[in-house]
Amino acid sequence: LAVLAVIVNIFIGFKIPLPLPNEGVMGLSPLLFWFVVLMIYAGVASILPVQTLLQPRDYLSTYILFGSMSLGIIALLWVAPGLNTPVWRGAMSDVQGPVWPMLFVLVACGAVSGFHSLVAGGTTSKQLANETQGKPIAYGGMLTEGVVAVITVLMVGGGLYWVAPEGGGVDMARLGFRETLQSGGWILAFGNGYGNVVHQMLPILSFTFASMIAVLALNTFVLTTLDTAVRITRFLVQEALGNQVPVFRNKYAVTVAVVFVAYLIGATDGWQKIWPIFGATNQLIAAVALFVVATWLMAVKRPTHYVLYPAVFMVVTTIAALGWQAYQFFTAPQPNVFLGTASVILIGLAIFVAYEAMQSLKGRRVITIQTAEFPSRAE
Structure with a gap:
């Protein structure tokens, strides 16, 4: 029944669209x-x-x-x-x-x-x-x-x-x-x-x-x-x-x-200022996740190569991407100092992640997990 309702509503929406007036609603533009x-x-x-x-x-x-x-x-x-x-x-x-x-x-x-x-x-x-x-x-x-x-x-x-x-x-x-x-x-x-x-x-x-x-x-x-x-x-x-x-x-x-x-970032041009480095930041988080999994696999004495190699690749790739972007930001006809500086900071974080991962994998870091009030399954 729900699937049928979805199909019917899609068809109705196509035939009878609900465009907002150009002057907007409640003082807000349609967008x-x-x-x-x-x-x-x-x-x-x-x-x-x-x-x-x-x-x-x-x-x-x-x-x-x-x-x-x-x-x-x-x-x-x-x-x-x-x-x-x-x-x-x-x-x-x-x-x-x-x-x-x-x-x-x-x-x-x-x-x-x-x-x-x-x-x-x-x-x-x-x-x-x-x-x-x-x-x-x-x-x-x-x-x-x-x-x-x-x-x-x-x-x-x-x-x-x-x-x-x-x-x-x-x-x-x-x-x-x-x-x-x-x-x-x-x-x-x-x-x-x-x-x-x-x-x-x-x-x-x-x-x-x-x-x-x-x-x-x-x-x-x-x-x-x-x-x-x-x-x-x-x-x-x-x-x-x-x-x-x-x-x-x-x-x-x-x-x-x-x-x-999120509203402040999206409703202004703030998202445009940070979006160019989103991809590299996202992949840095991916590298962290892969290193965490590799460390856990090593702790339980399981193979790690299929996780560790991609983690190393992502760290190297992310550092290279951030380096390229930082160079472009600083040398542009109108230099973007904000994004260039942010890229350099992220490079530092990527190097730090790689160093911490190496220490953990070598057993030189004792990893402690601090418990918090985790949201329940339903939340």
Whole structure:
């Protein structure tokens, strides 16, 4: 019944959209209004027990995600579009820099990600009925996200055009890679590529509706991340400061503080100032998580190489990426001293992480775990 309601509401939303007036609502622009709504939703959803909202919502979201994936795979096999993009553009990008190390900090989710390690320890692990469920969930999730990545590459590379084909007949404003990327970013590029391929297989589905399916699936990913990020941040604040500052033991107070800070960053241009180093910071957290797991495996006398080698690779890659970014920030025509300094500080933290990991693995560090008032499974 719930799945049917989701499908009906998607169709109604497509046929009867609810645009906000250009002058905004309650003195807020349409964009800022929806941002406030999402912040309130994230705060409320992060406080509710997982079985109240998170689990039912994620369960319904799987139908959208796997449905869009299945439709995309069938469309790719049916249409078999050729790749319109160059196979190799060189080892250096004018915008993002060298393939190594920048690729490994820009593309993080499907491979290794610090945020995902926090989610695994913060919410996923608390929802397992048995430890044995961890392997198929974690490994299966990694493989599934790999499939999503392949679908995305093929949809963008095969559904869009790098250059206008001979003879014309293609609306490059809608199906040109550069044009869509410049006008609507990577979300529009993926949506239009997906919509083009699916529409070719099923003409009964308009290009616009097929594109909406792709964007809806993408937004489903984002929406499930939103309140999870707030919940995880609350966990971290409670565990780090709860024993020292009594107010931080209160989940409501911490949630309000977390959402307020997120609002300040998102509603201003603050996020644009720190976003360029987000990828490297995220991968530094991933390296920390891998080192922690390697230390634990060594303590219980289990093999560590399959965790330790990726940890070393991520530390080296993160330091290299931060070094490249720091150089770019400081030597730009208009130097960005803030981000350059932040990159240097993060390099220092990365070196410190590597040093501490070496000492722990050598047995020269006695690791003590300070217990805190951990949130319960339902929280």
